[in-house]
Ligand code: ATP
């Protein structure tokens with residue numbers, strides 16, 4: 001079967017072709033327009049999706065070297081995400097399905113981040129645990145089957161990606177700051193500054209206290225030395241990153257012990273973070289886990305993960321009608 005996947009939940013317009021579970025193309029159009037505003041502007045995002053969607057789908061078809069008439073189904077992100085952005089992908093998918101008389105498949109974006117692990121080998125075996133860390137979510141998910149997933153822990157306030165991006169803002173780094181903190185952290189001392197680890201019950205997370213403590217810390221340091229950030233940027237980034245990573249991995253360890261699970265994965269944009277990737281590999285060696293870390297192109301938003309999720313739904317003939325509408329919030 002040939003599946004066309006469409007992703008448009010935030011500020012990446014993406015299209016992908018999947019043949020029998022294998023990804024043949026994954027075209028991602030990023031939206032540079034938001035950088036000048038220091039964050040995604042929803043109204044602008046949906047307009048740029050509208051400009052990018054047809055070229056992205058065209059490119060995905062050309063790169064996969066297939067004929068558009070041979071596509072068997074179209075899978076799209078129904079939610080969660082920005083409603084205006086989701087509407088563009090949803091409307092395109094509906095029109096494409098209608099025009100070509102093929103079935104339509106809805107995909108949950110957060111499930112798709114996890115199912116990105118089924119693109120390449122080795123694939124995790126059920127049940128496994130996935131720490132999904134992205135711009136809008138931080139979840140520990142017990143994955144029992146492709147579409148049988150249970151959230152066993154989540155953030156009570158900010159997401160891990162938000163913690164990175166908001167810290168970057170405090171440090172006067174441009175948006176999106178997560179990858180820049182990662183870059184600076186590479187040559188910094190992670191033990192130089194100690195930021196607090198919140199004491200949150202069970203498998204849940206909180207990042208808003210950390211953000212406030214970084215804000216006050218930087219403010220106080222700048223009062224004493226106006227060049228503080230220029231002189232210590234790498235050490236501050238390394239110390240903040242080390243704390244975010246330790247918060248995430250301590251809860252993941254707790255979850256793996258509680259559920260007695262040895263197959264552990266990470267997913268979502270923050271799983272591109274080198275500190276998290278290295279920390280997980282070290283922890284896995286200690287705990288004898290099999291770890292699954294996505295390729296960089298499958299960490300942040302992409303349509304390959306939508307196409308692969310669509311492929312597994314296609315096998316189950318799990319289709320939706322033309323009356324489907326996008327959902328800004330969408331539970332599993
Ligand atoms: P959601 O998936 O929750 O709807 P989203 O789709 O906007 O949110 P993703 O595209 O999965 O999120 O991830 C984007 C986030 O990942 C941003 O917060 C970004 O800063 C963060 N990020 C990307 N690369 C890195 C990195 N190397 N280190 C830290 N954070 C990173």
Ligand code: MG
Nearest residue numbers: 010011012301
């Ligand atoms: Mg994005």
Ligand code: FE
Nearest residue numbers: 109134300301
């Ligand atoms: Fe995402």
